[in-house]
Amino acid sequence: MRSPSSTYRIQLSPDFPLEELWKIVDYLEVLGISTIYSAPFFQAREGSTHGYDITDPYKINREIGTLENFRLLSELLKEKKMTWLQDIVPNHMAFDGTNPWLRDIFELGPDSKYYNFFDIDWDYKGWGKIMSPFLGNPLEEVLESNDLKLNFDREGFSLNYFDHSYPLSVRSYSKILEKTGINGWKEKFSSFSGNDMQWKDLKTGFYREAKDTPQLESKVREAIRGIRNSKESMQEILELQYFKPCHWKETEQEINYRRFFTINDLICLRMEDPEVFKTYHHYILELCESGLIDGLRIDHIDGLLDPAAYTKMLRKALGDNFYVIVEKILEWDENLPLDWPVQGTSGYDFLAEVNQLFTKADNKEKFTEAYEKIIPRLPEYEDLVYDKKLFILKKRMGGELHNLWLMLKDNQLLPEEEQDEEKWKKVLGIFLAGFPVYRIYPEKFPLDELQKKTIEQAFQHAVNFKKEYRQDLEVLKKIFLGEAEKDQEKMFRFLHRCQQFTGPLAAKGVEDTSFYIFNRLVSHNEVGDSPENFGLSIEGFHQKMQQRKKDFPLSVNATATHDTKRGEDARMRLNVLSEIPEEWFTKVEEWNKITQNLRKEDSGPGPNETYFIYQTLLGGMPFDQNADEEFLTRTKDYLQKVLREAKVHSNWADPDEEYESAVFEFTEAILNDDAFRKSFDPFQKKIALLGAVKSLGQTLLKVTVPGVPDIYQGTEFWDLSYVDPDNRRPVDYDLRKRYITDFKSYNKDDLNKEISSFTTSFSNAKIKMYSLFKALNLRRKNEKLFEKGEYLPLEISGKASENFIAFARKMDQKWCVVVVPVLVNSVFEAEGKLIPKPEELEGSYLQLPAEAPKKWLNEFTQGQISTEGKVELNTLCSEFPMALLKNNTE
Template sequence: MTVPRSTLRLQLHKDFTLDDAAALVDYFASLGVSHAYVSPITTATAGSTHGYDVVDYTRINPELGGEDALRRFVEKLRAHDMGLIVDIVPNHMGVGGSENAWWQDILEWGRHAAHARFFDVDWHSPDPALRGKVLAPFLGASYGDELQGGKIKLEYRADEGRFVIAYYSHAFPVCPVDYPAVFQEAPELAQRFAGLTTQPADQPRAADARTALITIAGTEGGQAAIEAILAAHSSDTPAGRDRLHRLLERQHYRLAWWRTAADEVNWRRFFDVSTLGGVRVERPEVFEASHALIFRLFTEGLIDGVRVDHVDGLAEPREYCQRLRARLEELSAARPEALRHGNGHTYFVVEKILGRGEPLRRDWQVDGTTGYDFMNDVGALLHDPAGAEPLAALWAELTGKSANFADEALSARRKILAENLAAELDRVTRALHRIARDAQNTRDFTFTSIRRVVAELVVHFPVYRIYPLGSVRSAEDERFFSQALDAACATLPRADHVVLDQVAQWLGGKLPDEAPQEARVERGRDRAAERSRDRDRNHAQAQGQAQAGQNAQQPSSGSQRRAAQTLFSQLTSPVAAKAVEDTACYRYGRLISRNEVGADPGEFALSVADFHAGNKERFAAFPHAMLCTATHDHKRGEDVRARIAALSEIPDEWAATLRQWSTLNTPLRRGANGGLAETGDINDWAPGPAAEAMLYQTLVGCWPLTLAPDDEAGVHELAERVAQWQLKALREAKLRTSWFAPDEAYEQACKDFLFDIVSPQRRNGFLQELSAFVARLGPLGAVNSFQQTLLRLTAPGVPDLYQGTELWDFSLVDPDNRRPVDFDLRRKWLAEIEEKGAPSEQIGNWRDGRVKLAVVRRALALRKHCESLFAQGEYIPLEVTGEQAGHVIAYARHAGSAFAVVVATRLAAPLLDADADLPLVAAERWGDTAIVLPEALHSRALFDWLSPNAPKAEGAQLLVRDALGAMPVALLVEEGVPRP
């Protein structure tokens, strides 16, 4: 199997195992997908629902059934001629608890541990208390409180002959070097550990001593000695606490309150998650150790491709991808003969967030991204640009906040950098400060001044990161770096500009010994002349200083400079993710359908021409990239976004509705500390205007089309789900509450408000209005959903379905989007659909989602029937003419003599009646609107793969009323392509 025709993403965990997936393979095959695409299968933290907290790269997770279950799953897939793609996590591992043997090794032996260089630890912290130690920020309260409260204990593991410091589910090993001090009550035991050091040569002796300890401790006298030792370290007495504390102070870790991590952590985390530690996969031995299982499974033919998680967290994404590509192609020759690819190519995609205009680098040698860029494009396409300004003005009026998302994002970036990632900022600054100290003429650049300029560069960085090659920024890097540099220059005081320019050079600019002095990259063309002159003067001064100190700077021109660039890039990525996706997107609510992973809410809409351009670029550069519209990380389901996007088409009606609902529910507003609000002050009531406005959008977006307002059980179930979303949204916004410092009274007041407005007694008030509004908006949302679904299934790339989204996807942010999927219902409906024929047969009961399932199944069938057409066929945007041309998108796929024409209704509000019962524009409303077909299809009869329609082109023109008479979308093929 080579490039997938299509994939179906499955989230595996203990309640949905590999055997559970195997039982569904026949359904997946009937649906038409060619590859199952599963979340990480390596061993994760016990109970993990996502698998990204890997604790053991060398074993398939026993909670998923282990390797035997994987083999059973693959056997089922092969029987249906299907393949398997697995998600791998090279960037980080789970380090909470005590399940990660590699992490436990460095806790036990420190910098001399066998795995010390597997994790990205700064063993040379400027903090004396952390020098040679790892910060362990896993305590629920301050160290002193937990120690005195008896929560931190010395325990003996009889089966391992090992002492550990126990704290709830955590177990921190005691270094064997300290066992003699522990054994003061049992000197005969201490002798076996006497003279040990942390040096690697001594570590096997420690293992032998522990083996002997297991035997001795099993005797009656040994048990008594162990009990005496534990009693001597008990926190029940001041002497015991003091002794336990002194023992802890000698370890290679420092136990600390979890809140210290943001300021003091001395190892790289995944974003700001202190239970996920960064892995140094750039080291060859780490690469091999962390990929050994995947390479074996690939060689044996159990997996066919990989999806790499969070590639931007790696030190060198380019080099990592190239290395992984080389190893996979090398191993492909050893795969079972039936699975070998003729060209040795293995499918390999990366999770990468791309900014608008940012290309995925071709020299990475990957097949593309996992599809966030497509999700952003098609999501923006669903929005009416005419709604942007009135909805932004409405948001500003209701909330008193800025109408511009960029303002909210900048504020969030500053907050995240200052409060969540301060330790990481310090680490970048230290790396640059060391470089400065190595040169005579930059040695007076202070740590604080460097920190200021780095902070400004980071908060203004327009993309996740850059990728210098040979320590020098490429032209593509420079385009984005210059934006941050110009913004930082405009923000910083003039006195810092010389430091800023020097830092910019260290972060990938060409140093004087690498290029002529006059060959500087031109930046800030649009700045005022005076600022430009000041900038040039400062830049020249910095270059002069660097030239004068060139000899002194030689040691830092290589490894130190690369290290600083890596640390900088590993900071800009999490700041962007945490500030934009996980903070600003929960603060700004013009339309939350644009507040999605990989999207810029400041970019409201995308034109058809720009959408076509994006598809053509993807086809030229990465024709096999994934195309997704829902993921395990999405903030709201694909059909929730599609329905909310429809509000852009009716901004005035939505504004009136929003004001009306807010007025209607004003008596139910809660005071910040509970009870009904007594004033209208923005800070005196819950949830507050911004959270209230986003709550109404959420209810509109996720309200099931089949839910009646008098269905008390159904409404309550929905309210519970929305409450879960609301809690996460409020905490992620980090305004009046947060994960770091939750305001539980405010959160409860917000929940009470939600349950009040949807309580049974409101069924003739707000609930009735909400249900009626959704009924009005539902057909518009469905038109958007049909468009989004068909474009994903036919555009250049590999369409990816997220589990369960073959029916309407009204899910919210995780864990809601990871709820159990009713595959039995889907299997049943799919069988009925296959009997009834075309998807158009299901349009009458569109509210239950069967018609979407039918479209997915039929489009995937065509992809299988005309595989080369969609895998290699060129993408041809088609011109639409006539009075309603703005409400249609059309394109063709073409390979050889084969064509497929895709037509979809868009922005349908002016064409649908207010009381429309179907998401279908009446044929007469299209008037003379027509699609201009390629010459090869002139005057040809076409057959719709989704309906019985057989529209015939009149010369070059295909009338839309003929193409879209039965469905809001059409997938047309020429005569001769048999219908399923």
């Protein structure tokens, strides 16, 4: 298996196509990257910046490049012994008129070979149609305003609504041509057999004759105008379609297709069908078999009906020696199923573990008490999550909940006397909101013990919040467990189906709602992490890494992704606050007094939003503290998203722009207020320095612990970005290339001088990139040591024992030792250099195993170290804030 040594995540887009990627391959090679890890690059909607809205999985996105471009790039990578890891999206495609599979369905209906590819309930209300929520107003209003337009071009007849265009069904043609008085073509369309190739020929022939016969084209255009201008005629045409245009808001309460989360224009596939699997993956597997793709990352695997079966189908298609990871959100005590034939996850679990390590757990109660004084009426986090899940079900996923109720009723799973729709929708919602994890993966009844335990936990959570429904919840529990006296196959199908919605419910209710409300320490309001948790001990982290080494040693170690809520280094800044709760909350109180006259009366922001803004500015402020127009614009855009996701004072469906403006004005006002900046700036400067130390530690751990380190584009420098789309901004690769050229040119004398400069002029990010460069290259040269070598926790003795973490990687005679500062406030100066205070490290030692080598080289400083079993921390960290030691076996 060509497993990666390290990956570099690239967001290919029209602004960064394959040609631009070509220009940085040399740079990535020198940095120490083994594998380019690409966002989806198949044909997507025009202008897509992320690639997850795929319209055609059989083509490379024309705005990104061509297959020939990719082949040439692949040849270059092979010359450099680099590989390609490709993100694919088996759960959904774009619900768009440019999607050829949907176009085929809309034209041919049941005769289309793709008719059952998408997760659509064609029998819903007897419509035989799919709801198409692309209208900005109810259909009646759209017809009154004449905003729906009929069109005719080389693709045939279509229905257009501003930027949306959907092809008309074959049965529409004879109806339209009936109004032309020309019967020849009308009869041809009326007698059409349903064959796909014949249909294309028929359309093409008709278009050509219309263009070559002005009289025919004129009559067609006249017929179109007549239909356009008649509401009744338009309605007749709409009745003949296999899609039902509707207002986008209708899907909040009624929907007959499965969508990605609550995004109407991403429609889900029935990937459990072998024919759908084979068809969708045909081109992807061709690229894999031809050696152009060396690994796959599976997006949103929890959306599939049976993820376990999917991974086994994929493994069978790829063979045993192919690298596969899955995007999976794991709760704190949840593990990826060991029987899935994959190498691990895309890294959110690692992000959470390392993020918690750099948080001081001892101060949880102090933080909680102080936060509750600021926001006294905020519910407990668990209560908040439960409430927001119910909100999402009722207000955003009402259609999905209704469909689950119909399945429950139609399969006769409830007692005969129990047919109250509103009651059972409520009970079902209460149960689903109680799930403690994204979902379970049932393969048959009886469920395994862990699955039973999870359902029991969901039941207990539901009962705790809604005791009056206990008896009804018991009924559902028996159905989920397969213990009700009902048809086993129907109960299992219902359980499976419900699991496709507990994930979106968690994502929307937790990550996209609760994460923007519960603001105790927002560094943990992060994908994969949870604000409910507060810190992980050094011993606990060691245990997590040993388990990682045992179960999934090739799982990805991510600290930043396109989905993260804030930059990896912004999180580390905020984690500093966990070490200084008294100082932090004193500052909050001081700033509240200073800024009380800067807010509009009876307007935003409220106390919770204000507290959030302070943390946002601490984490995102540039090192030079220049809150210029660009920073202010980015921050306002971010805060707008925060307010709308929180759904407390504003939301996407019905935004309160007046409240939002008040928040923006307040943020701008405090940044321009001298009294506030006089108090804020020195504290923020301290947090930025101490946060930089934690960031360096996070970077080194990511590269050296078990797992495959992933570098998200641009995060070789300090990453203080906000959530998407802010984290997709262009990267200055020219400056990064200059830095790496400098690193390669250093001799011993230069290095001593540069090391000192790194630790004082750290705002230029050279120290972070240098740390990454040295660690990645050491890993690249010793791939087996880091892939298969033992992970040995090491002891730090003395005063600084709780401030540093240390471990060794060992394989045969090769050793590598890592020493990283974790709790930094007491051992580093608040200003100046990123070097520990010598007096705070005095008497503290790294203890090495008896069998460890005696001579070491510090990769960062190139200093030689000799030891008889222990090394003073001052020896290791007097020039550089952390240590990366290797023994010389060459």
